[in-house]
Amino acid sequence: MLFLLISLSFALAYECDYPNFYSGHLNITTEKQFRDLMKKEKLFILALSAKWCTHCCKIETSLVEALPEIEKKGLKLVRADLSTQTYFNKIIEKSESLPHIYIVYNNELKRFDGQVGPSLFTFIEKFSNPHQILSSVEEIDDFFSSSPSISLAMVGFIFDTSEDYLKIYQNFAINLLDWPYTKFGLVTDKFLIKSLHIAEKYILYLNSLVIYTNGEFKSLDLEMDTQLLPFVARNTLKVLDELTPFTFQIYRSLSLPMLVMFIDKENPEHYKYIEIYERIARDSYGDIGYLWMDGKQPNNAEKKRAVGIITDKLPALAFNLLDGRVFPFDETKEITKKSISIFIENFRNNKLESGAHKGLRTKSGELENKYKNTPYLKYDELEEKVLSEGTDVMLLIYDSRDEKSLGIAPNYNKVALRYSELNIPSIKIYRSDIVSDPVQTKLGTYIWPAIIFLPAFHKVKPYVQYTGEAKAVQLMFFAQKYADIKFELPELPHLSPDQIQAYWQQVNELDEEKREKVSAANERRNWDEYF
Known part of the structure:
Protein backbone atom coordinates (compact mmCIF):
# COMPACT_ATOMS: atom_id res chain seq x y z
CA MET A 1 0.00 0.00 0.00
CA LEU A 2 3.01 2.26 -0.35
CA PHE A 3 1.55 4.38 -3.16
CA LEU A 4 -1.74 5.01 -1.43
CA LEU A 5 -0.35 6.46 1.72
CA ILE A 6 -0.73 10.22 1.91
CA SER A 7 2.89 10.89 2.67
CA LEU A 8 4.16 13.23 5.33
CA SER A 9 5.17 16.52 3.71
CA PHE A 10 6.37 19.89 4.87
CA ALA A 11 4.10 22.80 4.08
CA LEU A 12 5.80 25.85 2.62
CA ALA A 13 2.63 27.94 3.02
CA TYR A 14 1.54 30.55 5.57
CA GLU A 15 -1.58 31.01 7.67
CA CYS A 16 -3.12 34.49 7.69
CA ASP A 17 -6.22 36.24 9.00
CA TYR A 18 -7.27 37.20 5.47
CA PRO A 19 -6.66 35.56 2.08
CA ASN A 20 -4.46 37.10 -0.58
CA PHE A 21 -6.08 40.03 -2.48
CA TYR A 22 -8.77 40.35 0.21
CA SER A 23 -8.74 44.14 0.40
CA GLY A 24 -8.85 46.85 -2.24
CA HIS A 25 -11.12 48.98 -4.40
CA PHE A 127 5.75 61.90 -2.54
CA SER A 128 2.83 64.13 -3.53
CA ASN A 129 4.42 67.15 -1.78
CA PRO A 130 8.14 66.35 -1.63
CA HIS A 131 9.20 69.83 -0.50
CA GLN A 132 7.75 71.87 2.29
CA ILE A 133 7.51 75.42 0.93
CA LEU A 134 9.10 77.80 3.47
CA SER A 135 8.04 81.44 3.24
CA SER A 136 9.50 83.13 6.31
CA VAL A 137 12.49 83.07 8.63
CA GLU A 138 10.28 81.63 11.36
CA GLU A 139 9.20 78.73 9.14
CA ILE A 140 12.83 78.00 8.24
CA ASP A 141 13.81 78.10 11.93
CA ASP A 142 11.02 75.67 12.80
CA PHE A 143 11.99 73.39 9.92
CA PHE A 144 15.57 73.11 11.12
CA SER A 145 14.59 72.72 14.79
CA SER A 146 16.09 69.60 16.26
CA SER A 147 13.82 66.58 16.12
CA PRO A 148 14.75 63.15 17.48
CA SER A 149 12.88 61.47 14.63
CA ILE A 150 14.77 63.33 11.88
CA SER A 151 18.36 62.45 10.97
CA LEU A 152 18.68 64.83 8.04
CA ALA A 153 16.91 68.09 7.19
CA MET A 154 17.75 69.80 3.91
CA VAL A 155 16.54 72.99 2.28
CA GLY A 156 17.09 74.23 -1.25
CA PHE A 157 17.46 78.01 -1.40
CA ILE A 158 16.85 78.74 -5.10
CA PHE A 159 17.18 82.39 -6.13
CA ASP A 160 17.54 81.85 -9.88
CA THR A 161 14.46 79.72 -10.60
CA SER A 162 14.98 80.22 -14.34
CA GLU A 163 18.19 78.19 -14.14
CA ASP A 164 18.42 74.40 -13.67
CA TYR A 165 19.05 74.63 -9.92
CA LEU A 166 15.38 74.23 -9.00
CA LYS A 167 14.88 71.17 -11.21
CA ILE A 168 18.11 69.58 -9.96
CA TYR A 169 17.07 69.99 -6.33
CA GLN A 170 13.48 68.81 -6.90
CA ASN A 171 14.61 65.66 -8.72
CA PHE A 172 17.21 65.00 -6.04
CA ALA A 173 14.59 65.21 -3.29
CA ILE A 174 12.19 62.89 -5.14
CA ASN A 175 14.95 60.31 -5.64
CA LEU A 176 15.62 60.38 -1.89
CA LEU A 177 12.02 59.98 -0.75
CA ASP A 178 12.69 56.47 0.53
CA TRP A 179 15.44 57.75 2.83
CA PRO A 180 13.95 57.37 6.32
CA TYR A 181 14.14 60.17 8.91
CA THR A 182 14.74 62.78 6.18
CA LYS A 183 12.75 65.90 5.29
CA PHE A 184 13.04 68.45 2.49
CA GLY A 185 12.28 72.17 2.36
CA LEU A 186 12.29 74.72 -0.44
CA VAL A 187 12.72 78.50 -0.43
CA THR A 188 12.22 80.47 -3.68
CA ASP A 189 11.15 83.86 -2.31
CA LYS A 190 13.82 86.20 -3.72
CA PHE A 191 13.39 88.88 -1.04
CA LEU A 192 13.67 86.29 1.74
CA ILE A 193 16.76 84.69 0.20
CA LYS A 194 18.45 88.09 -0.27
CA SER A 195 17.79 89.11 3.33
CA LEU A 196 19.19 85.80 4.63
CA HIS A 197 22.22 86.18 2.37
CA ILE A 198 22.93 89.70 3.63
CA ALA A 199 22.53 88.58 7.24
CA GLU A 200 24.63 85.46 6.51
CA LYS A 201 21.97 83.36 8.20
CA TYR A 202 21.85 79.80 6.90
CA ILE A 203 23.25 80.71 3.47
CA LEU A 204 26.39 82.26 2.04
CA TYR A 205 25.25 81.84 -1.57
CA LEU A 206 22.03 82.85 -3.32
CA ASN A 207 21.57 79.39 -4.79
CA SER A 208 22.37 76.92 -2.02
CA LEU A 209 21.65 73.53 -0.59
CA VAL A 210 21.75 73.63 3.22
CA ILE A 211 21.62 70.49 5.33
CA TYR A 212 21.32 70.04 9.07
CA THR A 213 22.62 66.75 10.42
CA ASN A 214 24.58 65.54 13.44
CA GLY A 215 23.93 68.94 15.08
CA GLU A 216 25.70 70.94 12.34
CA PHE A 217 24.78 73.05 9.32
CA LYS A 218 26.55 72.50 6.01
CA SER A 219 26.09 74.55 2.86
CA LEU A 220 26.77 73.88 -0.84
CA ASP A 221 27.03 76.59 -3.52
CA LEU A 222 24.90 75.27 -6.38
CA GLU A 223 26.53 77.66 -8.82
CA MET A 224 29.84 75.88 -8.22
CA ASP A 225 28.73 72.31 -7.62
CA THR A 226 25.49 70.47 -8.40
CA GLN A 227 26.73 67.02 -7.25
CA LEU A 228 24.26 66.88 -4.36
CA LEU A 229 24.49 63.24 -3.29
CA PRO A 230 28.28 63.20 -2.61
CA PHE A 231 27.90 66.46 -0.65
CA VAL A 232 25.10 65.06 1.52
CA ALA A 233 26.87 61.73 2.08
CA ARG A 234 30.20 63.39 2.89
CA ASN A 235 28.58 65.53 5.57
CA THR A 236 26.18 62.92 6.95
CA LEU A 237 28.12 59.67 7.21
CA LYS A 238 30.77 58.96 9.81
CA VAL A 239 33.95 57.00 9.26
CA LEU A 240 32.28 54.15 11.13
CA ASP A 241 28.49 54.10 11.39
CA GLU A 242 25.85 51.82 12.79
CA LEU A 243 23.97 50.13 9.99
CA THR A 244 20.45 51.56 10.19
CA PRO A 245 17.73 52.04 7.56
CA PHE A 246 19.03 55.61 7.18
CA THR A 247 22.72 54.79 6.67
CA PHE A 248 21.84 51.81 4.47
CA GLN A 249 19.84 54.01 2.09
CA ILE A 250 22.72 56.47 1.78
CA TYR A 251 25.25 53.75 0.94
CA ARG A 252 22.78 52.12 -1.44
CA SER A 253 22.34 55.47 -3.21
CA LEU A 254 26.13 55.80 -3.44
CA SER A 255 26.47 52.21 -4.75
CA LEU A 256 29.41 51.68 -2.40
CA PRO A 257 30.29 48.24 -1.03
CA MET A 258 29.57 47.98 2.68
CA LEU A 259 31.71 46.08 5.17
CA VAL A 260 29.56 45.16 8.17
CA MET A 261 30.76 43.95 11.56
CA PHE A 262 28.18 42.10 13.65
CA ILE A 263 28.77 42.36 17.40
CA ASP A 264 26.98 41.66 20.67
CA LYS A 265 26.16 45.12 22.06
CA GLU A 266 25.71 43.66 25.53
CA ASN A 267 29.23 42.23 25.58
CA PRO A 268 31.80 44.88 26.68
CA GLU A 269 34.59 42.76 25.18
CA HIS A 270 33.20 43.34 21.71
CA TYR A 271 33.87 47.06 21.82
CA LYS A 272 37.59 46.40 21.52
CA TYR A 273 36.81 44.95 18.09
CA ILE A 274 34.91 48.14 17.22
CA GLU A 275 37.98 50.20 18.22
CA ILE A 276 40.21 48.10 15.95
CA TYR A 277 37.64 48.30 13.18
CA GLU A 278 37.39 52.10 13.45
CA ARG A 279 41.17 52.51 13.21
CA ILE A 280 41.15 50.46 10.02
CA ALA A 281 38.24 52.52 8.67
CA ARG A 282 40.13 55.78 9.27
CA ASP A 283 43.16 54.42 7.44
CA SER A 284 41.26 53.25 4.35
CA TYR A 285 38.00 55.21 4.18
CA GLY A 286 36.72 56.24 0.74
CA ASP A 287 35.85 53.35 -1.56
CA ILE A 288 34.20 51.19 1.15
CA GLY A 289 31.56 51.99 3.75
CA TYR A 290 32.38 50.73 7.25
CA LEU A 291 29.41 49.81 9.42
CA TRP A 292 28.48 47.74 12.44
CA MET A 293 25.27 46.06 13.62
CA ASP A 294 24.00 44.28 16.73
CA GLY A 295 24.18 40.64 15.70
CA LYS A 296 22.23 39.44 18.75
CA GLN A 297 19.02 41.16 17.70
CA PRO A 298 16.59 38.50 16.38
CA ASN A 299 15.54 40.65 13.40
CA ASN A 300 19.19 40.90 12.32
CA ALA A 301 19.63 37.13 12.01
CA GLU A 302 18.27 37.21 8.45
CA LYS A 303 20.67 40.03 7.58
CA LYS A 304 23.60 37.87 8.74
CA ARG A 305 22.46 34.99 6.56
CA ALA A 306 21.96 37.35 3.63
CA VAL A 307 25.67 38.22 3.62
CA GLY A 308 26.84 34.61 3.93
CA ILE A 309 27.45 34.30 7.70
CA ILE A 310 26.26 30.82 8.63
CA THR A 311 27.25 30.38 12.29
CA ASP A 312 26.16 32.21 15.45
CA LYS A 313 29.72 33.24 16.27
CA LEU A 314 30.22 36.93 17.14
CA PRO A 315 31.84 39.17 16.22
CA ALA A 316 31.47 38.38 12.52
CA LEU A 317 32.33 40.35 9.42
CA ALA A 318 31.08 40.39 5.82
CA PHE A 319 30.80 42.56 2.72
CA ASN A 320 27.37 43.60 1.48
CA LEU A 321 27.65 44.40 -2.24
CA LEU A 322 23.96 44.72 -3.22
CA ASP A 323 24.61 42.68 -6.38
CA GLY A 324 24.10 39.19 -4.94
CA ARG A 325 27.73 38.35 -4.22
CA VAL A 326 28.63 37.67 -0.59
CA PHE A 327 32.07 37.76 0.97
CA PRO A 328 31.99 36.77 4.64
CA PHE A 329 35.15 36.84 6.73
CA ASP A 330 36.43 33.32 7.46
CA GLU A 331 34.46 32.37 10.58
CA THR A 332 37.14 29.86 11.58
CA LYS A 333 39.73 32.67 12.01
CA GLU A 334 40.27 35.21 14.75
CA ILE A 335 39.32 38.81 14.02
CA THR A 336 42.38 41.05 14.45
CA LYS A 337 43.57 44.28 12.88
CA LYS A 338 45.89 42.31 10.62
CA SER A 339 43.28 39.75 9.54
CA ILE A 340 40.69 42.45 8.79
CA SER A 341 43.23 44.46 6.79
CA ILE A 342 44.18 41.38 4.74
CA PHE A 343 40.48 40.62 4.20
CA ILE A 344 39.87 44.15 2.87
CA GLU A 345 42.96 44.07 0.68
CA ASN A 346 41.94 40.72 -0.81
CA PHE A 347 38.51 42.15 -1.54
CA ARG A 348 40.01 45.14 -3.36
CA ASN A 349 42.22 42.80 -5.40
CA ASN A 350 39.33 40.43 -6.27
CA LYS A 351 40.96 37.56 -4.39
CA LEU A 352 37.98 36.59 -2.22
CA GLU A 353 35.78 33.61 -2.99
CA SER A 354 32.06 34.25 -2.70
CA GLY A 355 30.20 32.19 -0.12
CA ALA A 356 30.96 30.57 3.21
CA HIS A 357 34.53 29.54 4.01
CA LYS A 358 35.46 26.06 2.82
CA GLY A 359 36.19 24.94 6.36
CA LEU A 360 32.48 25.37 7.17
CA ARG A 361 31.21 23.60 4.08
CA THR A 362 30.04 20.19 5.08
CA LYS A 363 27.78 17.77 3.27
CA SER A 364 25.63 15.35 5.21
CA GLY A 365 25.94 11.82 3.85
CA GLU A 366 22.33 11.10 4.80
CA LEU A 367 21.10 14.23 3.03
CA GLU A 368 23.20 13.60 -0.08
CA ASN A 369 21.76 10.10 -0.32
CA LYS A 370 18.20 11.42 -0.07
CA TYR A 371 18.90 13.89 -2.89
CA LYS A 372 20.90 11.45 -5.03
CA ASN A 373 18.70 11.89 -8.15
CA THR A 374 18.65 15.69 -7.97
CA PRO A 375 21.54 17.50 -9.71
CA TYR A 376 23.44 19.85 -7.43
CA LEU A 377 23.89 23.51 -8.46
CA LYS A 378 27.05 25.38 -7.46
CA TYR A 379 27.10 29.12 -6.93
CA ASP A 380 29.33 29.77 -9.95
CA GLU A 381 26.96 27.73 -12.16
CA LEU A 382 23.96 29.92 -11.40
CA GLU A 383 24.28 32.28 -14.38
CA GLU A 384 24.88 29.56 -16.95
CA LYS A 385 22.42 26.90 -15.78
CA VAL A 386 19.64 28.91 -14.13
CA LEU A 387 19.58 32.59 -15.06
CA SER A 388 20.37 32.27 -18.77
CA GLU A 389 17.29 32.09 -20.99
CA GLY A 390 16.08 29.03 -22.86
CA THR A 391 15.50 26.49 -20.07
CA ASP A 392 12.73 26.22 -17.48
CA VAL A 393 14.28 25.65 -14.06
CA MET A 394 12.92 24.59 -10.69
CA LEU A 395 15.40 25.09 -7.86
CA LEU A 396 15.29 24.00 -4.23
CA ILE A 397 17.34 26.19 -1.90
CA TYR A 398 17.95 24.48 1.42
CA ASP A 399 20.14 24.46 4.53
CA SER A 400 21.83 21.10 5.10
CA ARG A 401 21.88 21.78 8.86
CA ASP A 402 18.09 22.18 8.97
CA GLU A 403 15.65 19.36 9.69
CA LYS A 404 13.10 20.63 7.16
CA SER A 405 15.67 20.25 4.41
CA LEU A 406 15.89 16.56 5.27
CA GLY A 407 12.11 16.23 5.40
CA ILE A 408 11.49 17.74 1.99
CA ALA A 409 14.16 15.63 0.30
CA PRO A 410 12.20 12.43 -0.61
CA ASN A 411 9.43 14.26 -2.49
CA TYR A 412 11.70 16.75 -4.25
CA ASN A 413 14.13 14.00 -5.23
CA LYS A 414 11.21 12.03 -6.62
CA VAL A 415 10.23 15.00 -8.79
CA ALA A 416 13.76 15.20 -10.22
CA LEU A 417 13.79 11.46 -10.88
CA ARG A 418 10.40 11.44 -12.59
CA TYR A 419 11.14 14.40 -14.85
CA SER A 420 14.33 12.64 -15.88
CA GLU A 421 12.45 9.37 -16.56
CA LEU A 422 9.76 11.24 -18.53
CA ASN A 423 12.55 12.66 -20.71
CA ILE A 424 11.37 16.27 -20.79
CA PRO A 425 14.59 18.09 -21.82
CA SER A 426 13.19 21.64 -21.62
CA ILE A 427 13.01 21.61 -17.81
CA LYS A 428 15.81 21.19 -15.29
CA ILE A 429 15.43 20.36 -11.60
CA TYR A 430 18.25 21.51 -9.30
CA ARG A 431 19.06 21.89 -5.62
CA SER A 432 21.55 24.10 -3.82
CA ASP A 433 22.75 24.16 -0.23
CA ILE A 434 23.16 27.68 1.23
CA VAL A 435 25.92 26.42 3.51
CA SER A 436 28.09 25.59 0.52
CA ASP A 437 26.75 27.86 -2.21
CA PRO A 438 24.86 31.05 -1.26
CA VAL A 439 22.70 31.24 -4.40
CA GLN A 440 19.95 32.81 -2.28
CA THR A 441 21.82 36.12 -2.30
CA LYS A 442 21.39 36.45 -6.06
CA LEU A 443 17.88 35.04 -6.19
CA GLY A 444 16.62 37.01 -3.22
CA THR A 445 15.12 34.49 -0.85
CA TYR A 446 16.28 34.25 2.76
CA ILE A 447 13.72 31.83 4.18
CA TRP A 448 14.39 28.18 3.47
CA PRO A 449 13.80 25.60 2.35
CA ALA A 450 12.43 27.46 -0.66
CA ILE A 451 11.37 26.15 -4.06
CA ILE A 452 11.47 28.73 -6.83
CA PHE A 453 10.65 28.47 -10.51
CA LEU A 454 12.38 30.44 -13.27
CA PRO A 455 10.48 30.29 -16.60
CA ALA A 456 12.68 29.88 -19.66
CA PHE A 457 11.99 33.33 -21.14
CA HIS A 458 10.85 35.37 -18.13
CA LYS A 459 13.74 35.29 -15.68
CA VAL A 460 12.95 38.48 -13.80
CA LYS A 461 12.48 39.14 -10.11
CA PRO A 462 10.42 38.36 -8.16
CA TYR A 463 10.73 34.73 -9.15
CA VAL A 464 7.76 32.39 -8.76
CA GLN A 465 7.94 30.65 -5.40
CA TYR A 466 6.11 27.46 -4.48
CA THR A 467 4.23 27.80 -1.21
CA GLY A 468 2.08 24.69 -0.98
CA GLU A 469 2.66 21.26 0.51
CA ALA A 470 5.92 19.74 -0.69
CA LYS A 471 4.32 16.68 -2.34
CA ALA A 472 5.77 15.26 -5.52
CA VAL A 473 2.55 15.32 -7.56
CA GLN A 474 1.81 18.96 -6.69
CA LEU A 475 5.37 20.02 -7.44
CA MET A 476 5.26 18.36 -10.85
CA PHE A 477 2.05 20.10 -11.86
CA PHE A 478 3.37 23.37 -10.41
CA ALA A 479 6.40 23.14 -12.71
CA GLN A 480 4.19 22.31 -15.67
CA LYS A 481 1.96 25.32 -15.04
CA TYR A 482 4.73 27.93 -14.90
CA ALA A 483 6.99 26.50 -17.59
CA ASP A 484 7.36 28.69 -20.68
CA ILE A 485 8.11 25.68 -22.87
CA LYS A 486 4.88 23.70 -22.63
CA PHE A 487 4.75 19.93 -22.22
CA GLU A 488 2.22 17.30 -21.21
CA LEU A 489 2.26 15.18 -18.07
CA PRO A 490 0.53 11.82 -17.61
CA GLU A 491 -2.34 11.29 -15.21
CA LEU A 492 -0.04 10.17 -12.40
CA PRO A 493 3.27 11.85 -13.27
CA HIS A 494 4.91 11.10 -9.93
CA LEU A 495 4.51 7.32 -10.35
CA SER A 496 6.50 4.99 -12.60
CA PRO A 497 4.61 2.67 -15.01
CA ASP A 498 4.89 -0.27 -12.59
CA GLN A 499 3.66 1.87 -9.71
CA ILE A 500 0.72 3.16 -11.76
CA GLN A 501 -0.53 -0.36 -12.43
CA ALA A 502 -0.25 -1.24 -8.74
CA TYR A 503 -1.93 2.06 -7.83
CA TRP A 504 -5.10 1.38 -9.84
CA GLN A 505 -5.32 -2.17 -8.52
CA GLN A 506 -5.14 -0.91 -4.96
CA VAL A 507 -7.59 1.95 -5.57
CA ASN A 508 -10.23 -0.45 -6.84
CA GLU A 509 -10.00 -2.37 -3.55
CA LEU A 510 -10.79 0.71 -1.41
CA ASP A 511 -14.15 1.88 -0.15
CA GLU A 512 -15.53 5.15 -1.57
CA GLU A 513 -14.35 7.40 1.29
CA LYS A 514 -10.75 6.16 1.17
CA ARG A 515 -10.76 6.22 -2.63
CA GLU A 516 -11.65 9.93 -2.59
CA LYS A 517 -8.79 10.72 -0.21
CA VAL A 518 -6.26 8.80 -2.27
CA SER A 519 -7.54 10.33 -5.49
CA ALA A 520 -7.28 13.86 -4.08
CA ALA A 521 -3.67 13.19 -3.07
CA ASN A 522 -2.48 11.61 -6.32
CA GLU A 523 -4.62 12.13 -9.41
CA ARG A 524 -4.77 14.95 -11.96
CA ARG A 525 -7.13 17.81 -11.17
CA ASN A 526 -7.24 21.59 -11.37
CA TRP A 527 -4.19 22.47 -9.31
CA ASP A 528 -4.64 26.24 -9.85
CA GLU A 529 -6.34 26.50 -6.48
CA TYR A 530 -3.07 25.44 -4.86
CA PHE A 531 -0.66 27.69 -6.75
Missing part, protein backbone atom coordinates in the same frame (compact mmCIF):
# COMPACT_ATOMS: atom_id res chain seq x y z
CA LEU A 26 -10.05 47.78 -7.84
CA ASN A 27 -8.29 44.76 -9.32
CA ILE A 28 -6.20 45.38 -12.45
CA THR A 29 -6.70 42.76 -15.16
CA THR A 30 -5.21 44.44 -18.27
CA GLU A 31 -2.39 46.85 -19.06
CA LYS A 32 -4.85 49.23 -20.77
CA GLN A 33 -6.96 49.34 -17.61
CA PHE A 34 -3.91 50.36 -15.58
CA ARG A 35 -2.80 52.98 -18.11
CA ASP A 36 -6.32 54.46 -18.18
CA LEU A 37 -6.39 54.53 -14.39
CA MET A 38 -3.12 56.50 -14.24
CA LYS A 39 -4.65 59.09 -16.59
CA LYS A 40 -7.79 59.33 -14.48
CA GLU A 41 -6.36 59.19 -10.94
CA LYS A 42 -3.61 61.61 -9.95
CA LEU A 43 -2.69 59.67 -6.80
CA PHE A 44 -3.42 56.10 -5.67
CA ILE A 45 -1.87 53.14 -3.84
CA LEU A 46 -0.85 50.04 -5.81
CA ALA A 47 -0.41 46.76 -3.92
CA LEU A 48 1.20 44.01 -6.01
CA SER A 49 1.15 40.35 -5.12
CA ALA A 50 0.88 37.02 -6.96
CA LYS A 51 -1.47 34.08 -6.77
CA TRP A 52 1.43 31.73 -6.05
CA CYS A 53 2.73 33.95 -3.22
CA THR A 54 0.80 32.60 -0.25
CA HIS A 55 2.98 34.42 2.29
CA CYS A 56 1.80 37.69 0.70
CA CYS A 57 -1.43 37.27 2.66
CA LYS A 58 0.52 38.55 5.68
CA ILE A 59 0.08 42.11 4.40
CA GLU A 60 -3.71 41.84 4.13
CA THR A 61 -4.36 42.52 7.82
CA SER A 62 -2.40 45.78 7.62
CA LEU A 63 -4.22 46.78 4.44
CA VAL A 64 -7.61 46.02 6.01
CA GLU A 65 -6.71 48.17 9.03
CA ALA A 66 -5.41 50.99 6.82
CA LEU A 67 -8.39 50.97 4.44
CA PRO A 68 -10.59 53.40 6.46
CA GLU A 69 -7.75 55.99 6.52
CA ILE A 70 -7.08 55.40 2.81
CA GLU A 71 -10.74 56.11 2.03
CA LYS A 72 -10.81 59.08 4.41
CA LYS A 73 -8.01 60.65 2.38
CA GLY A 74 -9.97 60.04 -0.83
CA LEU A 75 -7.48 57.50 -2.17
CA LYS A 76 -7.95 54.17 -3.94
CA LEU A 77 -6.21 50.92 -3.04
CA VAL A 78 -5.53 49.15 -6.33
CA ARG A 79 -4.49 45.48 -6.57
CA ALA A 80 -2.74 43.49 -9.29
CA ASP A 81 -1.59 39.88 -9.62
CA LEU A 82 1.96 39.66 -11.02
CA SER A 83 1.44 36.04 -12.01
CA THR A 84 -0.99 37.21 -14.72
CA GLN A 85 -0.20 40.93 -15.14
CA THR A 86 3.39 40.42 -16.26
CA TYR A 87 3.66 43.83 -17.99
CA PHE A 88 4.27 45.34 -14.53
CA ASN A 89 7.78 43.88 -14.70
CA LYS A 90 8.55 46.53 -17.33
CA ILE A 91 7.59 49.47 -15.11
CA ILE A 92 8.42 48.48 -11.54
CA GLU A 93 11.73 47.95 -9.77
CA LYS A 94 13.30 44.53 -10.14
CA SER A 95 12.70 43.24 -6.65
CA GLU A 96 13.59 40.08 -4.82
CA SER A 97 10.38 39.41 -2.95
CA LEU A 98 6.66 40.10 -2.79
CA PRO A 99 4.41 41.81 -1.85
CA HIS A 100 5.15 45.31 -3.22
CA ILE A 101 3.53 48.59 -2.30
CA TYR A 102 3.82 51.50 -4.75
CA ILE A 103 2.52 55.04 -4.63
CA VAL A 104 1.41 56.21 -8.08
CA TYR A 105 1.44 59.99 -8.50
CA ASN A 106 1.20 61.88 -11.79
CA ASN A 107 2.00 58.68 -13.75
CA GLU A 108 5.14 58.02 -11.67
CA LEU A 109 5.58 54.95 -9.44
CA LYS A 110 7.56 55.11 -6.21
CA ARG A 111 8.27 51.99 -4.15
CA PHE A 112 7.29 52.04 -0.46
CA ASP A 113 9.38 49.65 1.65
CA GLY A 114 8.01 50.39 5.12
CA GLN A 115 5.25 48.89 7.22
CA VAL A 116 1.69 49.65 6.12
CA GLY A 117 0.39 52.15 8.67
CA PRO A 118 1.17 55.76 9.64
CA SER A 119 4.52 55.67 7.80
CA LEU A 120 2.67 54.85 4.56
CA PHE A 121 0.62 58.03 4.78
CA THR A 122 3.72 60.06 5.67
CA PHE A 123 5.37 58.63 2.56
CA ILE A 124 2.35 59.50 0.40
CA GLU A 125 2.44 63.05 1.69
CA LYS A 126 6.16 63.32 0.95
